[in-house]
Amino acid sequence: MSPYRLADPELEALLRDDAPCGDATTFALGIAGRPGRMVFRARSDMVLCGSEEAVRMGELRGLTALGPVRASGERLAAGAEILTLAGPAGALHQVWKTAQTLVEYLSGIASCAADIVAAARRADPDAGIACTRKNFPGTKAAALKAVLSAGASPHRLGLSETLLVFAEHRAFLAGEAPAATVARLRRRWPERPVVVEVGDEAEALDWLAAGADVLQLEKWPVDAVDRLRRAIPAGSRTRLAAAGGIHPANAESYARAGAGILVTSAPYFAPPRDVAVSLTSD
Incomplete structure (x- = not known):
């Protein structure tokens, strides 16, 4: 439909x-x-x-x-x-x-996008595929229709509707502790999940302990995603999102490793x- x-x-x-x-x-x-x-x-x-x-x-x-x-x-x-x-x-x-x-x-x-969805769900029937805002400028409405038609979802419709903390944001926080950052974001935007992009396992564990809702793993190899999944305590509600270089040929592997969300730009370049x-x- x-x-x-x-x-x-x-x-x-x-x-x-x-x-x-x-x-x-x-x-x-x-x-x-x-x-x-x-x-x-x-x-x-x-x-x-x-x-x-x-x-x-x-x-x-x-x-x-x-x-x-x-x-x-x-x-x-x-x-x-x-x-x-x-x-x-x-x-x-x-x-x-x-x-x-x-x-x-x-x-x-x-x-x-449909091929990525199908591949990921062979490993995890609940895997979510989220397509980035890296569509060609001026084509967002058309590109997102294609994404939704394929059974995927938009990763971010734009800067105004999501909280996604990059290292480029943290450079301006003057060394603020992760827990303080998460708490401040929750006070200011209480209904929004706090997503944090992390570059390595040490960073991931710091933000996991701080209570981030989603850890976005940019260009992590599959084995590193699997190690982090195993390190997450039982009962934790933090989810893992694999991002960067996700395509139909590797989506199943990332989903099997524990990334419940796959973030991809590949469909826009198909x-x-x-x-x-x-x-x-x-």
Whole structure:
């Protein structure tokens, strides 16, 4: 099921960017008003994302969806039909490449994120996959739709909604003890979990003792994650989040080592999943 659809102003901006003054070719050929249809199909196996936006782009240009539309989050086999749009050739050509490219890029993100989720949950059915805010600037809403469609979640929607203490923050704390830092954060933002990124096992144990809710282990090897998990006292509510370099090939190992949360940027750099588009005259 699709988590949401991008708003019309965002879709209008994408369409205007590609055709600010209409489509010169269909106009010059005199075919803009001729009826036709456009079919999108998966060229390879994928987790789909962006089909709702493709349909809405068509509607904004006077096109009509024919038949069922596959939903974001569905896993498709190569050759599967995604959607069909019908209407005048001028509108079909205006929507074609923008809609196709959006679906390809978002399906690439969704497919990679879904592969990481599947790998991690082979080791731990409760593992959580959180995708960072390292999406290309200006694409957050679209990228997060792909992440959510894949069964993952956002690591941070932005600086305004999470407490994540980096070494770069601690450099300004004048040597304040970890326990004092955690207590101060809990007084100021009592409903927010305190997450602390730690660079080594000694730091991790200090912040564990201070009561951090989550220890974020940046680029830790799998065996170090496993050692830290074994060092956490029984009954502790502190969770471990492995971050940095997490991808489909190693997600299972990190989850098996005890990282209940895997923090990753890999989906944003995944290659697009090709979508085949055919246009025909009615």
